[in-house]
Amino acid sequence: MSVRTRFAPSPTGFLHIGGARTALYCWLEARHHGGQFILRVEDTDRERSTDEAVQAIIDGMQWLGLEADEGPVFQTARLERYREVAEQLRADGKAYYAYESREQIDAMRAEAMSRGEKPRYNGYYRDRDEPYRDDPNRVLRFKNPQSGSVVFEDKVKGRIEWSNSELDDFVLFRSDGYPTYNFAVVVDDIDMGITAVIRGDDHVNNTPRQINVYQALGATVPVFAHLPMILGADGQKLSKRHGAVGVMQYREDGYLPEALLNYLVRLGWSHGDQEIFSVDEMVRLFDIAEVNASAARFDMAKLGWLNQQYLKSQDPASIAPELEWHLQRIGIDPTSGPNPAAVVTALCDRVQTLKDMAERARVWYSPITEWDDKAVKKHLKSVTAPKVLDAALQALGELGDWQVEAIHGVVARVAEQLELGMGKVAQPLRVAMTGTQVSPSIDQTIYLAGRDVALHRIKHALDLSHAD
RNA sequence: GCUCCCUUCGUCUAGUGGUCCAGGACGCUGCCCUCUCAAGGCGGAAACACGAGUUCGAGUCUCGUAGGGAGCACCA
Numbered sequence: 001m002s003v004r005t006r007f008a009p010s011p012t013g014f015l016h017i018g019g020a021r022t023a024l025y026c027w028l029e030a031r032h033h034g035g036q037f038i039l040r041v042e043d044t045d046r047e048r049s050t051d052e053a054v055q056a057i058i059d060g061m062q063w064l065g066l067e068a069d070e071g072p073v074f075q076t077a078r079l080e081r082y083r084e085v086a087e088q089l090r091a092d093g094k095a096y097y098a099y100e101s102r103e104q105i106d107a108m109r110a111e112a113m114s115r116g117e118k119p120r121y122n123g124y125y126r127d128r129d130e131p132y133r134d135d136p137n138r139v140l141r142f143k144n145p146q147s148g149s150v151v152f153e154d155k156v157k158g159r160i161e162w163s164n165s166e167l168d169d170f171v172l173f174r175s176d177g178y179p180t181y182n183f184a185v186v187v188d189d190i191d192m193g194i195t196a197v198i199r200g201d202d203h204v205n206n207t208p209r210q211i212n213v214y215q216a217l218g219a220t221v222p223v224f225a226h227l228p229m230i231l232g233a234d235g236q237k238l239s240k241r242h243g244a245v246g247v248m249q250y251r252e253d254g255y256l257p258e259a260l261l262n263y264l265v266r267l268g269w270s271h272g273d274q275e276i277f278s279v280d281e282m283v284r285l286f287d288i289a290e291v292n293a294s295a296a297r298f299d300m301a302k303l304g305w306l307n308q309q310y311l312k313s314q315d316p317a318s319i320a321p322e323l324e325w326h327l328q329r330i331g332i333d334p335t336s337g338p339n340p341a342a343v344v345t346a347l348c349d350r351v352q353t354l355k356d357m358a359e360r361a362r363v364w365y366s367p368i369t370e371w372d373d374k375a376v377k378k379h380l381k382s383v384t385a386p387k388v389l390d391a392a393l394q395a396l397g398e399l400g401d402w403q404v405e406a407i408h409g410v411v412a413r414v415a416e417q418l419e420l421g422m423g424k425v426a427q428p429l430r431v432a433m434t435g436t437q438v439s440p441s442i443d444q445t446i447y448l449a450g451r452d453v454a455l456h457r458i459k460h461a462l463d464l465s466h467a468d
Numbered sequence: 469g470c471u472c473c474c475u476u477c478g479u480c481u482a483g484u485g486g487u488c489c490a491g492g493a494c495g496c497u498g499c500c501c502u503c504u505c506a507a508g509g510c511g512g513a514a515a516c517a518c519g520a521g522u523u524c525g526a527g528u529c530u531c532g533u534a535g536g537g538a539g540c541a542c543c544a
Contacts, residue, residue, distance in 0.1 A: 010544045045543055102542080109541090118470045118540050139542055157473065166471055166540085174542035181544045205472065205539040228474075229537080237537085263480095266493090270481055273492040292481080294474050295537070302480065302494040312507080349507040411503085426503030438505045 003035030004195050007061075007068070008185070010042040011053035014246030015060030017238065017298060018200060018230045021264045025227060026198045027066045028265070028286040038192055039071035042185070044178050046076075060247040064257050065279065073192070075184055082179040085187050085217070086140055086172050094216045095172055097132060098125040098141045120168035140173040142183070142213060150208040155225035155289045157201070162208035170209055182206055186213045194222050198288060201226035225288045228268060228295040235297055254326060254353025256319070259307040268292045276309060304352035311351070316344035319354075326358035327365065337365035338448045346440040346448060364448045368435040368457070371464075375437045378427075380465040385428040387418055389465060392429055393458045402451050408443035432461030 005026040009019055030037035039061070043049040058072065089095040098121075100108070109119035126143060149163045172183040179187075189197060204226045214221045232238045250260050258279065265282050266275065269291045277285070311319065320340040327334045334340055343361045351357045379385060395410045415425040426442040433454065439445040446454050 008544095012544080042544060048543080105542085113469065116469055120540075137542090154473095160472075162472075168540090171542050176542075178542085180542070185544090200538095201473070202538055203544090206544095208472095226473085231537095233479085235536085267480065270492095273482070275480095275493055296481090297479060299479050299494070305494055308507090347506095350505060415503090422503040424503085430504065436504090440505085442503055 002195075003030055003033035004038065004193050005030045005035065005198055006038040006040050006071075006189070006192060006194050007066075008040040008042050008188075008199070009057050010045060010048070011050060011057060012045070012048040013053055014056040014248065016246060017264070019057075020060065020064060020247045020260070021230060021267065022198065022200060022227055023061060023066050024064070024261060024264050025225075025269075025286075025288060025291070028282055029196055029198060029225075029288045030069075031283045032286050035195075036069040037066075038073065038194070039068035040073045040075070040188060040192070041071075042075050042181065044075050044181070044184055046178070056246060056248070063248060063251060064261060070192075073188070075179075075188065078184075078188070078191075079178070081191065082173075082184055082187055086179070086183070089142070089172070089216060090140060092216075094143050095140050096125055096128070096143060096169075097130050098139055098169075099130065099133065099135050099137045100124065101137050118166070121170070123169055126169060137175055139171045139175050141169040142172050142209075142216070144169050144209065144212055150211050152207060152211060152221070152224055154204070154207075155196075155223060156228070156291045157204065157226055157293050160204065160207070164208075164212075167209050167212070182210055183213065186210050186217070186219075189222060190214070190217065190219045196223045196225060196288070198225045198227065201228050225291070227291065228293060230267060231295050231297045233297055233299065238298070252329075252355070254355030254357070255303065255307050256310045256314075256322065256354070258314075259303065259310045262310075263303045263306050267296045267298070276306075308348070308352045311344070311348040311354070311357075316341040316348070319344045319348075323354055323357060323361070326354045327361065330358055330362070332358070332362060332365045334365070337361075338450065342448060346444040350440065363434045363439070364450075364453075371435045372431075372437065375431045375435070376464060379431045379437065380428055380461055382424075382428070384418070384420060384424050385465045386462060388414060388420065388425050388428045389432060389458050389462045391418060392425075393455060393462070396446070396451070396458070397455055399451075402447065404443050404447045407446050411442055411446075428461070428465075429458070432458050 007019075007023040007026045009015070015023070027037045039058075041054055041057075043054075054072070061067070086095065090097075105121065108122050112119050112122075121141070125141070132138070144167045145164045147164060149161050151159065151161045154160050170182060171180050173179055207224055207226075211221055230238060247260065251257070261279060261282070262277055265277060265286070269286065271277075271285045323340045323344055324334040327340070343357070343364065347357045347360055351360060391414045392410065395414060396407070399406055399410055411422075411425060411429070415422055418425070427437065429442055430437060430439050430445060433439065433445050433449055449457065
């Protein structure tokens with residue numbers, strides 16, 4: 001039987017980092033075994049589910065390249081099916097109607113708490129066999145086994161045993177006619193032929209009661225793998241106020257999907273000492289059983305390092321379109337300057353994100369608007385600066401082949417002729433080109449400016465070097 | 469309160485009873501390289517939560533303690 005996994009988010013917000021990792025692990029597990037990965041939208045909470053959230057989740061998965069083989073399947077489209085299965089359970093005597101009001105339930109819980117027990121339903125209607133009544137308080141409850149225990153071998157957490165005496169008769173169908181999560185998931189996972197349920201470990205506690213439903217239905221219980229959560233840098237749960245942003249925010253912040261995927265796969269899983277994994281390698285090497293059981297913190301510094309590894313190792317031409325996207329985002333027309341691929345080559349050793357790269361590429365796409373006073377004073381007002389600029393202006397103007405190599409030759413010759421060190425030559429030119437003391441190597445910096453702009457800027461710098 | 473889960477350098481992790489005075493990576497840091505900034509190269513500091521037990525031998529097994537987390541809904 002082929003491996004089938006599913007990612008089942010509830011559409012109440014964007015695809016956050018934890019969800020993205022869950023989706024990745026589900027996707028990898030399916031791909032690794034040549035199985036199927038299914039997207040299911042758990043939208044039975046009508047109050048909080050939105051179409052925008054559904055779209056945001058799909059967008060996020062698409063950006064990461066985690067395409068589903070089936071779905072999205074919406075739970076709200078399957079209501080009839082849940083009713084059918086619930087009715088079957090009721091007819092088999094494995095579920096029953098209960099009519100307590102909310103107040104009665106609350107009182108029941110409070111009483112249990114006061115006895116030092118966990119808040120539970122007391123099973124008042126369990127054996128009463130009350131018929132269906134049109135009552136606003138009517139719910140359908142599951143007859144959970146009252147003795148024995150549920151044991152399962154979690155792929156991540158190991159063996160987990162749960163005594164049935166800890167479980168109560170939970171609600172299958174709410175009074176509003178919608179199924180509860182614990183019931184709908186089981187029906188869905190059975191119908192979809194899910195063989196491995198991979199989800200956040202906040203669901204560990206739900207698993208025993210879900211297994212009881214599988215058994216009541218005579219279905220095969222799938223394999224479970226509960227993933228530990230991802231914490232913020234401070235060790236606290238990711239919340240809206242720190243770090244809980246959608247994956248698309250990472251695109252906006254200048255990260256490559258490959259880098260995020262790589263970071264996520266290593267957060268809780270490893271393969272020896274290897275740090276860099278292409279998607280193909282992940283698919284080949286990933287094994288859900290090797291995932292760690294403990295929670296991990298999200299470390300932006302390492303994500304940044306990884307992102308740069310990808311910036312450096314991938315073909316500049318393949319990164320260029322993404323850089324163009326970022327240039328446009330900050331109001332730069334990518335056609336108004338050098339080929340973005342050449343910019344990637346020049347800056348990939350110097351930035352960790354495409355957002356920073358776009359920002360630093362600005363000098364080649366639009367006029368210099370700010371001059372760093374210290375840079376001007378130190379490198380343009382020096383005694384040798386005018387000579388350097390003048391010689392460079394001359395030589396670059398006569399240069400036939402506007403290429404990095406040729407420009408490098410020009411700069412070197414100027415240094416040689418004036419008997420100056422490279423520092424004395426490169427720095428004035430750098431300030432001339434960028435208005436600052438920091439940029440890629442001087443040959444690349446000049447090359448990217450283009451001949452016209454380069455000559456124009458050197459002339460302007462010459463003026464500045466003479467001015468008081 | 470009850471049940472369940474987790475615990476190796478600051479962080480992500482390797483480690484499945486001896487090969488561990490604990491390895492790698494990020495970060496930090498020293499040196500080298502160098503036209504700036506980076507990148508790169510070579511070094512360094514830095515961890516088995518604690519206590520018992522099992523064993524000839526424990527980071528690795530067992531039990532307790534402490535700390536952290538999740539759940540106990542007609543929310544998923």
